[in-house]
Amino acid sequence: MRDKKLKNYEDLKSLHKEIDEEKSKVKSRVLVCMTGCRAKGAEELARTFREKLDVPGMEEIEVVDVGCHGQCSRAPLIMIEPEELLYGDVKPKDVDEIIKETLINGRVIPRLCAEVEGRAAAKAPDIPFYSGQERDVLKNCGRIDPQKIEDAVAAGSYDAAAKALTTLSPEDVITIVKDSGLRGRGGAGFPTGLKWGFAQQAAGNEKYLICNADEGDPGAFMDRALLEGTPHQVIEGMLIAAYAIGANNGFIYVRAEYPIAVEHVTMALEQAREYGLLGNNILNSGFDFDIQLRKGAGAFVCGEETALIASLEGKRGMPRPRPPFPANAGFRGKPTNINNVETLANIPLIIEEGSEAFHAKGNEGGRGTKIFALAGKVKETGLVEVPMGTTLRQIVFDVGGGVPDGHTFKAAQIGGPSGGCVPAQHLDLPLDYESVKEVGAIMGSGGLVVMDDRTCMVDVARFFLEFTQKESCGKCVPCRVGTRQLADILNKICDGKGEPKDLKKLESLAKEVKAGSLCGLGQTAPNPVLTTLEFFRDEYEAHINEKRCPAGVCKELISFSITVDDCIGCGLCKKACPVDAITGDSKQPHFIDPDACIKCGACHEVCPTNAVVIS
Amino acid sequence: MKSGTVKEDPGVNLARGILEKHQLMLEKPAVGRDLEKSQELLIPLLQDIQDAYGYLPPPVLEWVSKKTGIPISRMYGVITFYSQFYLEPKGKHTIRCCQGTACHVKGSQAIGEAIEEYLGVKDGDTTDDMQFTFESVQCLGTCFLAPVIMIDNDYYGEMTQGKVKKVLERYSKS
Numbered sequence: 155m156r157d158k159k160l161k162n163y164e165d166l167k168s169l170h171k172e173i174d175e176e177k178s179k180v181k182s183r184v185l186v187c188m189t190g191c192r193a194k195g196a197e198e199l200a201r202t203f204r205e206k207l208d209v210p211g212m213e214e215i216e217v218v219d220v221g222c223h224g225q226c227s228r229a230p231l232i233m234i235e236p237e238e239l240l241y242g243d244v245k246p247k248d249v250d251e252i253i254k255e256t257l258i259n260g261r262v263i264p265r266l267c268a269e270v271e272g273r274a275a276a277k278a279p280d281i282p283f284y285s286g287q288e289r290d291v292l293k294n295c296g297r298i299d300p301q302k303i304e305d306a307v308a309a310g311s312y313d314a315a316a317k318a319l320t321t322l323s324p325e326d327v328i329t330i331v332k333d334s335g336l337r338g339r340g341g342a343g344f345p346t347g348l349k350w351g352f353a354q355q356a357a358g359n360e361k362y363l364i365c366n367a368d369e370g371d372p373g374a375f376m377d378r379a380l381l382e383g384t385p386h387q388v389i390e391g392m393l394i395a396a397y398a399i400g401a402n403n404g405f406i407y408v409r410a411e412y413p414i415a416v417e418h419v420t421m422a423l424e425q426a427r428e429y430g431l432l433g434n435n436i437l438n439s440g441f442d443f444d445i446q447l448r449k450g451a452g453a454f455v456c457g458e459e460t461a462l463i464a465s466l467e468g469k470r471g472m473p474r475p476r477p478p479f480p481a482n483a484g485f486r487g488k489p490t491n492i493n494n495v496e497t498l499a500n501i502p503l504i505i506e507e508g509s510e511a512f513h514a515k516g517n518e519g520g521r522g523t524k525i526f527a528l529a530g531k532v533k534e535t536g537l538v539e540v541p542m543g544t545t546l547r548q549i550v551f552d553v554g555g556g557v558p559d560g561h562t563f564k565a566a567q568i569g570g571p572s573g574g575c576v577p578a579q580h581l582d583l584p585l586d587y588e589s590v591k592e593v594g595a596i597m598g599s600g601g602l603v604v605m606d607d608r609t610c611m612v613d614v615a616r617f618f619l620e621f622t623q624k625e626s627c628g629k630c631v632p633c634r635v636g637t638r639q640l641a642d643i644l645n646k647i648c649d650g651k652g653e654p655k656d657l658k659k660l661e662s663l664a665k666e667v668k669a670g671s672l673c674g675l676g677q678t679a680p681n682p683v684l685t686t687l688e689f690f691r692d693e694y695e696a697h698i699n700e701k702r703c704p705a706g707v708c709k710e711l712i713s714f715s716i717t718v719d720d721c722i723g724c725g726l727c728k729k730a731c732p733v734d735a736i737t738g739d740s741k742q743p744h745f746i747d748p749d750a751c752i753k754c755g756a757c758h759e760v761c762p763t764n765a766v767v768i769s
Numbered sequence: 770m771k772s773g774t775v776k777e778d779p780g781v782n783l784a785r786g787i788l789e790k791h792q793l794m795l796e797k798p799a800v801g802r803d804l805e806k807s808q809e810l811l812i813p814l815l816q817d818i819q820d821a822y823g824y825l826p827p828p829v830l831e832w833v834s835k836k837t838g839i840p841i842s843r844m845y846g847v848i849t850f851y852s853q854f855y856l857e858p859k860g861k862h863t864i865r866c867c868q869g870t871a872c873h874v875k876g877s878q879a880i881g882e883a884i885e886e887y888l889g890v891k892d893g894d895t896t897d898d899m900q901f902t903f904e905s906v907q908c909l910g911t912c913f914l915a916p917v918i919m920i921d922n923d924y925y926g927e928m929t930q931g932k933v934k935k936v937l938e939r940y941s942k943s
Contacts, residue, residue: 193914193924226913372869372908410816410853411909413922451812451851454907468811470850529871529912536913567870603870603912617873621907627850730931732886754879756930 159430162438163316166307169429173308181214182257183235187296188219189382189414190375191230195245199230202246206253215257218305221383223296225283226536228268233296239276241266283534286553288515290523291499292539295383300418303425306386312431314505315393319439322505324354327398331501333509335521340366340457340494341572341598342674343520343587349491352481353399356489363401364485364492365392365445366462367408367415370454371570372621373601376525377495379537381408381415384499385422389445391498393431394505396443399491404445407462410452419447454571454625458673459484459492461627472627473673494599496525516542519586520597526585530567530603533558538602543589547581550604561606565689569598571618571625572678574685575611594685596678610707611690612697615683616644622679633676636667640683648708652698661687706768709753713769716757718743720765727757727766781832783821787814788836798838807837811847815854824855860895860902862940864888865919869908877916881905883930884918887937900942 160166186200203217223231228242234256241252244266255261264274268281278284289295298305306312318327332347353361365388369377380388392404408415423445426432434442448466455461456471463485465471484490500522504512512522520542526549529535533555540549546566550556557563565575568585574595576583583589587597605614619641628634640663643656664680664687671677687694696702703711716727716736723741735751738744746757746766758766788794791810799807818833819825825848834841848854866881881892888896888903895902911917914926918936925936 190911190913193911193917193926229913369910370907372873373871373912374908375910375912378910409910411906448813449816451816452853453851465812466809468808468847470846527912529915530874535871570870601870601912603874605874609874614870614874617870625907732883754882754930755876756879756883759929760931 158428160437161430163320166312166316166437170307170310170313173304177308179214180216182216184215184217184252184257185220185223185233185235185296186217187221187223187229187231189222189379190226191222192414194229196230198246199232199244199249202249203253206249212253218299219301220298221295221300222379222537224287224289224292224537224539225268225281225534227534237276238278240268240278240281241276242268282555283536283538283553286548287539288523288541289539290503290515291380291387291496291525292383292537294387295379295537298384300383300385301421303386303422303429303431306384306422310506311384311386311502312390312393314502315390315397315431316437318394318505319397319437319441324398324400327394327505328354330509331398331504334504334512335509335516336497336500336504336512337520337587338494339496339500339524339599341569341596343597346493346497349481349493350395350398352479353401353489353491356482358489359400360486360488361399361401362485362488362490363392363396363399363404364459364462364466364490365404365406365495365498366457366459366492367406367412367419367495368450368457368462369409369412369495369599370457370625371572371599371601373527373529373567373570373603374599375527376537376600378409378412378415380495380499380525381412382418385415385418386426387499387502388419388495389422389426389432391493391501392445393436393443394501395491395493395498397439397441399489401491402442402444404443405466405485406445406447407456407466408447408449410449416447416449423447453627454621455627455673455675458675461673462492463490470627472629473675475672496600517584517586519543519584519588524585524597524600526600526602528554528602528604531557531561531606531609532604540585542586543584545582545584546576549585549602550581554604557604557606561608563604564607564609565605565611567603567605567614567682568601569596569678569681570601571622572596572674572681573598573601574681575605575614575689576685577689579689594681594688596681608705608707610648610703610705611686611693612644612647612703613705613707615686616641616648618682619644619679622675626675626679630670630672630676632667632670633672633679636663636671637676637679639663640667640680644683647694647697648703648710650697650701650708650710652694654698656698657687657691657694712753713748714746714751714753714755714758715748715767715769716744716746717765717767720763722763722765724762726760726762730756730760732756781829784818784829784833787817787821788833790817793837795837798836800838804838808839808843811839811844812851815844815848819854824858827856858895858899860899862900862921863902863904864937865904865906865909867907867909867911867915867917867919868905869912869915871912871915872908872917875915877928879930880916880918880928880933883933884937887934898942901937901940 267274267276336346337343453471461471461473480490525539623637721743728736735747
């Protein structure tokens with residue numbers, strides 16, 4: 155085998171050409187999402203395609219394992235090229251029909267398409283979930299095989315890095331990134347170019363670059379999708395960043411809960427080394443850079459940059475006061491720059507298309523696009539990339555299709571445990587760094603969980619405080635003790651033991667924890683309490699004054715009963731009840747013994763006639 | 770220690786290989802700047818040991834400490850800080866029940882309770898027959914499948930209390 159090492163920019167260009175020629179021999183491609191869709195049987199689906207296509211005459215059809223297509227609610231989702239047809243909920247039994255009808259005869263199968271106003275829509279521009287988006291950063295996600303560097307190169311990966319390393323000075327790169335207006339996508343939104351400038355100007359030759367892939371916010375999965383679906387884009391971003399600040403060593407710190415991401419990044423790093431895109435004298439630019447992958451060990455606080463550095467140094471992942479900032483004294487006490495996955499994935503785009511094109515998207519509160527992980531009580535869940543400043547209404551209703559099952563939108567939780575709950579009256583809020591702050595939330599990493607009338611906002615606040623309390627590292631008192639106290643009060647309210655004075659206590663304590671905590675975890679932990687108190691105070695008051703949970707969630711405040719007129723006596727509830735609290739003969743109305751009932755909701759879940767009611 | 774079916778290596782042969790891989794099989798324990806460098810590798814080292822043994826056996830940790838010079842106190846400090854290190858053997862299958870935001874609003878608490886009920890263990894515990902370890906986790910990053918559980922490396926989405934038994938039965942001893 156010949157040496158794959160690319161010696162200069164020209165080598166990369168000719169490799170690109172070679173791969174294009176190779177690819178032109180393929181007539182059609184079946185792109186099967188092999189990341190999130192795995193949970194819905196994508197592996198078996200791809201295997202079935204490969205088996206059935208392994209016959210003479212089918213050589214021009216290629217089955218490719220790709221990353222996330224975005225519309226996870228239709229998993230397993232496949233795309234057929236060159237027509238770019240999107241088929242959802244595809245089962246192995248559909249494969250024969252797809253091969254015969256679509257791949258051979260070129261006909262669309264309406265049954266597998268998205269349904270839009272009663273009609274079948276096969277292509278992204280006709281599907282509101284996609285037509286409402288601008289997929290710049292996710293452009294290649296779901297379109298290339300993340301396990302093959304050749305696919306990434308064919309899609310243009312490493313062109314921007316080659317351009318930066320061979321034609322631009324580090325100062326030029328920093329100026330471009332500064333002018334683009336890119337801000338950190340990990341949460342705080344610090345201007346990326348400025349951060350790079352600090353690290354570049356810091357004294358010393360030994361500098362480090364870290365990619366923060368410790369995506370810990372519950373409800374966020376965009377970094378996972380990028381690492382799984384287009385790892386070379388992140389590596390290329392790192393290469394450019396390292397060149398700009400003058401770092402020769404880099405780390406990707408990835409959550410251990412993401413095994414597919416770990417697998418794909420490991421492969422991508424090996425391939426990049428093989429092609430000389432990492433290592434010494436990259437593309438004859440005189441610049442050396444290599445990356446090590448490190449797995450986290452399960453600590454949310456390690457998403458905070460100084461805690462992450464402590465973890466990389468083999469210590470307990472505890473944050474430390476800043477200054478000194480990592481740009482001056484970070485890993486091993488040396489200048490260190492830390493960027494989030496999505497931030498780095500934006501970099502090749504900015505270098506390729508220029509700062510002006512990037513700056514033209516978005517608004518004053520943020521430039522470019524933002525990827526949101528849309529989940530919760532919404533019809534279409536998945537990855538959504540929209541220009542900064544797109545309103546919450548557009549994302550939840552136009553792209554997400556609104557709340558399912560005839561329920562109403564109550565709030566969207568933005569930014570995970572550090573963020574806040576944005577209520578229906580703010581649906582027209584533009585989602586950018588500044589506007590989101592005005593309602594007490596933060597942009598955070600981009601988790602967007604939709605809540606409807608069946609969600610109790612006091613319970614949501616309790617949930618987040620339990621989370622931050624568990625994840626508090628314990629170093630500083632306001633966070634360690636404060637979050638415990640906040641969680642205790644919220645538990646008390648949910649248990650129906652709340653007192654009117656608790657609300658005042660919650661409010662003042664929340665503000666103190668915010669002001670007094672050492673790192674971002676504690677400083678933002680009270681946000682879910684403060685935003686729910688502001689927008690959903692009536693729910694708190696119902697819990698405290700009337701001992702009532704309006705959404706029917708808090709166990710101590712609800713009871714289950716069966717409406718005699720609606721009960722058909724099918725016995726499903728009786729079978730489902732784990733404590734035998736339900737009695738009744740076949741075909742006769744059933745009853746729940748309130749003393750024996752543990753309020754697990756199993757009966758409510760199985761009842762075919764909605765006869766089990768919560769009051 | 771519970772008896773069971775998990776890999777139990779009484780010796781340190783596996784650990785020796787791991788130290789060699791990390792170039793930590795030293796002539797004598799490191800000190801000073803060298804020790805600091807060794808300590809940087811503590812987390813990957815512990816992860817490899819746990820992969821090999823199924824957990825972190827204390828005698829192996831003591832041996833590693835003697836060989837590398839990394840104080841045992843430092844090791845325990847790190848092990849107890851991170852939620853993914855285990856000092857006791859785990860069951861053959863690990864069930865992770867996601868309690869992230871999206872799963873929470875879709876009723877994951879009831880799923881967790883149904884699993885506890887079925888297995889007869891609490892969060893973080895292992896069944897007596899060493900078949901299952903059950904743990905609640907914060908977010909598996911597969912929110913579109915909410916509520917979701919993960920058994921070993923397989924995801925099961927859109928869980929209901931009714932589905933718990935069916936899914937777990939596939940992993941029970943036959």
